[in-house]
Amino acid sequence: MESNQIENQSDSNSSDIGIETSWISKVTxxxxxxxxxxxxxxxxxxxxxxxxxxxxxxxxxxxxxxxLPPETSVQEIEPEKFWEPVTTIEDWYGEEEKQQVAQFESLKALLETHIQAPMQAFKVGQIEIDVYLVGPMSEKEWGGLKTKVVET
Incomplete structure (x- = not known):
């Protein structure tokens, strides 16, 4: 297997693996x-x-x-569960919240356009949970988003 490596990158051009990823600079x-x-x-x-x-x-x-150590809780969730809390407009939302929803919707559209389907979502840990939304960009590279949620 390839070496296990995660990189945080805001701009990349992965011509060495045969794909164009300059669109990643638009994610930032x-x-x-x-x-x-x-x-x-x-x-x-x-x-x-x-x-x-x-x-x-x-x-x-x-x-x-x-x-991850074996005792770490990891579960796959539906990708829509990742997007639901950030792309749903609530009745009480003001302009700032609506603008943030629009920003999340634009981000979702950009990822869906450039990352090969299907995207997958995972929760890692308990209470302070790392959430990953990833999808293949090529045979040897996956990309996506990472955040943290707190659930007590």
Missing amino acids: PFLENLYYPSESDEPIEWIQLKVNVASPLTVSDLEFFLG
Whole structure:
């Protein structure tokens, strides 16, 4: 297997693996001042995983590539569960909240356009949970978003 490596990157051009990823530089502006809601609103970051696995990514694959200890709780969730809290407009939303929903919808559209389907979502840990939304960009590289939610 390839080495397990995660990189946070805001701009990349992965011509060495045969794909054009300059679109990733467009992701960064969407992530500025964008927070994922939970008991503690947390920032969202772009991640890339250099892995050599075919889609779909399994829980075991993710555990291996993240170097997680066996006792760590990892569960796959539907990708829509990732988007639902940030793309749903509530009756009480003001202009700022509506603008943030629009920003999340634009981010979602950008990822769905450039990341090969299907995207997958995972929750890692308990209480302070890392949430990953990832999808294949090539045979050897996956990309997506990472954030944290607090659930007590």
